[in-house]
Amino acid sequence: MRRMKAILILLAAAPVCAAGQAQAAPVIDVTAHGARVDNDPALDGPWSLAGPVPGPRPSTASTARAVSITRADPVRRTIQRAFQSNSIDAATRDGYLRSWSAALGTYRRLSGQRRAELGYVIGTIRSLAVQKRLTGRLAPLFLMLDRNREWWAKAGPPASGARLRFGSSRVLFQYFPGEGLQLHPLGNFGEANGFWYAKRDGDLRSLLEDLRKIAVNRGGFLTWEYYFAFGGGAPPWISGMAQGTAMQAYARASQRLSDPTLLEIARRARGAFEQPTPLGVRARQGSLTWYPLYSFGPRLNVLNGMLQAVNGVRTYAEISGDQEAQAIFARGDETARAVIGKYDTGAWSLYDRPNGRPGNEADLNYHTLNRDFAQSLCKATKAEPYCRATEHFTRYLKEDPTFDPYRAVPSPATAGKGVKFRFRLSKISRVGIVVKDASSGKIYLSTSIVLPYGPRWFRWVPPKRRGEHTYTYSLYARDLAGNSASVSGEVNVKGRAQGV
Numbered sequence: 001m002r003r004m005k006a007i008l009i010l011l012a013a014a015p016v017c018a019a020g021q022a023q024a025a026p027v028i029d030v031t032a033h034g035a036r037v038d039n040d041p042a043l044d045g046p047w048s049l050a051g052p053v054p055g056p057r058p059s060t061a062s063t064a065r066a067v068s069i070t071r072a073d074p075v076r077r078t079i080q081r082a083f084q085s086n087s088i089d090a091a092t093r094d095g096y097l098r099s100w101s102a103a104l105g106t107y108r109r110l111s112g113q114r115r116a117e118l119g120y121v122i123g124t125i126r127s128l129a130v131q132k133r134l135t136g137r138l139a140p141l142f143l144m145l146d147r148n149r150e151w152w153a154k155a156g157p158p159a160s161g162a163r164l165r166f167g168s169s170r171v172l173f174q175y176f177p178g179e180g181l182q183l184h185p186l187g188n189f190g191e192a193n194g195f196w197y198a199k200r201d202g203d204l205r206s207l208l209e210d211l212r213k214i215a216v217n218r219g220g221f222l223t224w225e226y227y228f229a230f231g232g233g234a235p236p237w238i239s240g241m242a243q244g245t246a247m248q249a250y251a252r253a254s255q256r257l258s259d260p261t262l263l264e265i266a267r268r269a270r271g272a273f274e275q276p277t278p279l280g281v282r283a284r285q286g287s288l289t290w291y292p293l294y295s296f297g298p299r300l301n302v303l304n305g306m307l308q309a310v311n312g313v314r315t316y317a318e319i320s321g322d323q324e325a326q327a328i329f330a331r332g333d334e335t336a337r338a339v340i341g342k343y344d345t346g347a348w349s350l351y352d353r354p355n356g357r358p359g360n361e362a363d364l365n366y367h368t369l370n371r372d373f374a375q376s377l378c379k380a381t382k383a384e385p386y387c388r389a390t391e392h393f394t395r396y397l398k399e400d401p402t403f404d405p406y407r408a409v410p411s412p413a414t415a416g417k418g419v420k421f422r423f424r425l426s427k428i429s430r431v432g433i434v435v436k437d438a439s440s441g442k443i444y445l446s447t448s449i450v451l452p453y454g455p456r457w458f459r460w461v462p463p464k465r466r467g468e469h470t471y472t473y474s475l476y477a478r479d480l481a482g483n484s485a486s487v488s489g490e491v492n493v494k495g496r497a498q499g500v
Contacts, residue, residue, distance in 0.1 A: 042194030221271025233296030244312025307373035
């Protein structure tokens with residue numbers, strides 16, 4: 001227990017940050033003897049920080065309501081019915097019933113945040129049972145329930161976004177504040193790709209076998225679902241990026257390990273790209289087909305998610321020779337080639353284009369993902385749109401931001417009346433301004449803020465002083481990659497007439 005507390009203190013001091021560049025994600029390995037932080041190189045790849053990231057904490061009141069949704073117990077009824085219909089055997093039934101009783105008992109003994117975290121997972125399972133959507137999801141949800149009960153019974157919250165593994169299993173769970181420890185399919189299949197690159201074949205086989213056991217049949221295809229509310233989507237939902245990465249990981253492992261059963265799992269996952277959202281991850285947009293990052297958001301149009309979905313399907317199609325998968329890749333490839341240039345701002349890349357309109361600039365991690373996934377497709381297809389995007393996105397990581405044009409308006413200005421320092425920022429940066437008296441050097445304004453690209457301004461009201469004074473101003477910017485630039489100018493300010 002003392003060891004567990006030490007780990008929590010360490011992680012709280014160094015939280016996972018989605019805005020950082022992709023790097024080895026810290027993992028808490030939980031064993032019967034305690035817990036330790038493992039910076040696993042297998043997680044040092046383009047999937048490290050991709051996909052859903054921890055957001056605002058749901059209210060504990062809503063969590064409590066979910067737990068006490070009804071006095072009857074639909075979960076126990078669901079388990080019994082699954083046994084009666086031969087969906088599970090007696091030993092599995094008894095195991096689930098014991099797990100459910102243990103989780104409820106732990107929940108009653110806990111208080112505060114730990115109670116709320118476990119309660120969210122319990123509430124999700126109960127809600128799906130009420131909706132009659134639990135039977136086919138018993139395996140992943142009860143694995144998640146057991147892991148949450150094990151953690152919250154002994155420890156408080158780790159850092160937001162921390163990833164945990166339990167015992168000898170390589171399956172990852174990620175902490176989302178207020179929503180407990182959640183299965184993270186993209187993180188798990190990214191880890192599998194990491195094991196493949198590192199030639200850790202034992203870990204690769206073990207992880208993919210464990211993930212096979214918690215796959216679900218969703219409308220005729222095999223998938224790995226997310227079981228928490230995120231971005232307006234209610235569980236269970238799936239991800240085109242995670243699905244493509246799953247197909248890629250199983251296909252690569254099948255080839256490496258000479259195991260055709262792994263390739264069959266990838267084939268059974270293909271149907272997600274054939275079914276429309278929200279069941280699957282196919283979304284028609286005019287004459288093009290998009291593979292959404294989130295099945296509940298078919299028009300969010302996140303670039304890194306689309307590129308990796310296409311890339312994952314491509315890998316599977318090449319290894320398997322599956323003609324249906326080749327057609328899925330061709331449709332996605334057509335879309336990606338057609339739109340990737342629209343994510344290029346001329347100085348950085350966009351994260352998304354919701355409903356086809358320019359959205360947010362990518363943070364450093366997602367800009368790097370845009371570049372890396374474009375580079376993979378460039379190497380595989382030699383297509384000019386991917387190769388041009390790779391070249392541009394790489395160059396932007398080294399180019400300084402610009403302010404052109406910039407000016408003070410009005411100039412000359414009048415004491416006591418506002419002046420705007422206008423400029424056009426080339427890319428998202430922390431931008432600051434310093435205004436000084438040209439003669440004395442006295443600073444009258446000094447501030448900074450993170451701003452997106454486009455026309456921007458700072459406003460300043462010159463002091464009411466007699467006579468005419470000259471002020472210098474300096475604008476400086478530092479982009480997300482650490483590149484910086486500065487410009488300076490002058491503004492003359494006329495004193496206001498006495499009595500005015």
